[in-house]
Amino acid sequence: MAAAGLATRLATHAASLLALARLARAAPVVTCFLIAGCGTGGAPDSAVPGGSAQRGKLALQQRDCGVCHRIPGIRGARGDVGPSLHGYAQRVYVAGKFPHDAAHLVRWIRDAPALAPRTAMPAMGVSEQEARDMAAYLQGLR
Amino acid sequence: MKARLARRHKILLPLLGAGLLMAVGAVTAAAVLLSGGFEVAATRQHFLLTHRLLEAGLHFSIRTHARDIVAPELGNPQMVEQGMACYRQHCEQCHGAPGRASVPAAMGLLPVPASLVQTARDWPAEWLYYVTREGVRMTGMPAWEVRLSEQSLWDTVAFLKVLPELTPADYAARAAALQGQCPPRSDLPDMRPDVPGDVLLRQYGCHACHHIDGVTGPRSTTGPALSSWPRRSYIAGTLPNTPENLVRWIRDPKAVSPQTLMPDLGVAESHAMEMAAFLFSQR
Numbered sequence: 001m002a003a004a005g006l007a008t009r010l011a012t013h014a015a016s017l018l019a020l021a022r023l024a025r026a027a028p029v030v031t032c033f034l035i036a037g038c039g040t041g042g043a044p045d046s047a048v049p050g051g052s053a054q055r056g057k058l059a060l061q062q063r064d065c066g067v068c069h070r071i072p073g074i075r076g077a078r079g080d081v082g083p084s085l086h087g088y089a090q091r092v093y094v095a096g097k098f099p100h101d102a103a104h105l106v107r108w109i110r111d112a113p114a115l116a117p118r119t120a121m122p123a124m125g126v127s128e129q130e131a132r133d134m135a136a137y138l139q140g141l142r
Numbered sequence: 143m144k145a146r147l148a149r150r151h152k153i154l155l156p157l158l159g160a161g162l163l164m165a166v167g168a169v170t171a172a173a174v175l176l177s178g179g180f181e182v183a184a185t186r187q188h189f190l191l192t193h194r195l196l197e198a199g200l201h202f203s204i205r206t207h208a209r210d211i212v213a214p215e216l217g218n219p220q221m222v223e224q225g226m227a228c229y230r231q232h233c234e235q236c237h238g239a240p241g242r243a244s245v246p247a248a249m250g251l252l253p254v255p256a257s258l259v260q261t262a263r264d265w266p267a268e269w270l271y272y273v274t275r276e277g278v279r280m281t282g283m284p285a286w287e288v289r290l291s292e293q294s295l296w297d298t299v300a301f302l303k304v305l306p307e308l309t310p311a312d313y314a315a316r317a318a319a320l321q322g323q324c325p326p327r328s329d330l331p332d333m334r335p336d337v338p339g340d341v342l343l344r345q346y347g348c349h350a351c352h353h354i355d356g357v358t359g360p361r362s363t364t365g366p367a368l369s370s371w372p373r374r375s376y377i378a379g380t381l382p383n384t385p386e387n388l389v390r391w392i393r394d395p396k397a398v399s400p401q402t403l404m405p406d407l408g409v410a411e412s413h414a415m416e417m418a419a420f421l422f423s424q425r
Contacts, residue, residue, distance in 0.1 A: 081375040083366050090363040095379055097401040116401050118380045 048102040050129070051136030059130045060137060068121075072141055082121060088138040095119065105135040184252040196253075200278065204265075208272035216267055216300040225301025226316060228294050228324035232286070233258070241310025251282050262302040270299045288337060288345045288413065294324060326408075339420025342413050351404075355424050365404065371421040378402060388418040 057073065060066070066077025070084035091100050097116055098104040107114070109131040112121035126134070174180050188196070216222075229239075236248035236255040248255055262270060275295055277285030286295060308316070340357050343349060349359030353367040374383045378399045381387040390397075392414040395404040409417070 080370075080373045082379065083374075084369075086367075087363070091366075092364045093403055096365060096403055097399070116379070116399065118399060120376045120379050 048106070048132050048136040048139060051102070051132035051134075053133070053136040053140045055130075056133035056135070056137030059126070059133050063124060063126060063130075063134075065134075071138075073137075085138060085141065088141040090142065095121070102132075102135055102139070105138065106131045109134050184250060187252070193253075204269050204272055207276075208266075208268045211268040211272060213267040213271065213299070214296055216296070216303055218300070221297045221300040222304050223301075223316075223320065224294065224322060224324070225297035225299065227320055227322050228290065228298045229301050229305075230317060230320065231324045232290075233298070236282070240305070240308050240313045242313070253281055255282070258302055259306045263306045267299050267303060270302050271295055274298060285345060288342060289326070291325065337413075337416065339416040339418070339423075342416050343420065346407050346409055346413070346417075348407075348417075354421075356420075368421060369424065371424045378404070385415075385418045385422055388421065389414040392417060 060071060060074050060077070065071060066074050066079055068079040068081035069077060070079065070086060071077035072086055094100050094104045094108050095112070095116060098108070104115075106128070108121075109124060110126055110128065111123040112119045113123055124131075187193075234242065235245045236251070237258045238244040238255075240259065243249075244255060273283065274290075275285060275287045277283045286298075290298070337345075340354075343354055343357055344359070348354065348368075349357050349362070351362050351365035353359070353362060353369070355367075355369045371383075377383050377387055377391045378395070380399050381391060389411065392407075392409050393411065394406060395402045396406065
């Protein structure tokens with residue numbers, strides 16, 4: 001009985017500790033906004049010309065990108081064949097090989113082997129427009 | 143009753159006061175930190191008190207942590223010569239030498255790299271060995287234990303002990319007469335195999351580009367995050383993810399993926415194996 005009580009109490013403490021930890025992580029950002037003027041640097045402007053993140057989300061879903069990649073916001077995208085695309089906007093390089101800009105990302109999505117013959121990522125056979133949309137969605141992942 | 147209450151207050155009030163003081167301190171520290179008022183520029187010097195306190199901390203820490211180290215016989219001229227080769231190759235750039243300045247990059251460092259002539263005279267050999275092997279955090283002094291063999295570390299210490307006795311002419315003459323080189327660690331049989339993988343990942347600076355679970359470092363997104371490594375199917379999107387392949391990749395990335403931005407870090411094989419073991423132990 002006492003043990004069960006202790007366990008519940010511990011669990012509650014753990015939960016509040018977790019919440020605290022989350023708060024602590026957010027604190028610098030919040031404080032930055034409060035104090036203002038402390039720019040966080042962050043990724044360069046990542047707008048993909050002509051790309052729509054909304055359509056991109058759909059395209060990523062339809063093209064089953066989640067079979068190989070974990071992609072936040074895409075249902076069932078829990079693949080571990082390729083790397084997780086979590087926080088993709090922050091990435092400095094595409095596939096660890098090319099500067100992360102819209103042009104490279106779009107080309108990579110359309111035909112990765114054309115850029116890096118040994119890559120396990122297949123040519124997806126998506127249209128230029130679809131690739132732009134996908135890139136727009138990925139570059140919105142912070 | 144009243145007396146008990148009074149006694150309780152006697153304990154409670156100072157405790158409350160101390161708590162309040164700490165809270166005020168924490169808030170002030172946070173305000174200074176977050177306002178950007180604290181200047182990190184290396185052109186600003188420490189307060190004298192800060193400097194002295196840090197020095198004292200260094201002194202006592204080294205004294206404690208080097209206490210179980212026993213120096214071998216250091217008088218052997220061959221050791222001294224080998225040590226000079228290492229000193230010339232790895233130390234002189236920052237620490238200078240008799241009659242020789244350090245390189246420009248080292249001159250503006252804060253703290254300034256010590257003039258080892260004095261350090262070598264004042265410190266026991268064990269302390270010199272300890273600092274050379276382990277480095278000193280936040281000073282720019284790296285740990286040489288993964289780059290120099292045990293023998294080379296002691297050779298270097300042997301040379302340091304001779305250093306204060308050399309005139310600029312002596313130093314130049316010895317430098318000119320130097321035969322051997324400081325052997326790189328990977329070529330040596332006495333590599334310490336007990337440096338764990340996470341320490342090695344840090345010692346090769348992997349976390350400058352990669353976020354690595356279990357390694358504290360910058361939030362870098364230059365390379366991909368190394369989290370949940372065993373779940374990966376491919377290394378660099380190319381090689382099947384096995385420990386053997388990971389060792390191959392770490393030691394020669396360009397051979398696996400010619401376009402990769404990952405550089406060859408000159409990782410010794412046993413070190414790469416330890417790193418791979420660490421990454422594969424992630425969940």
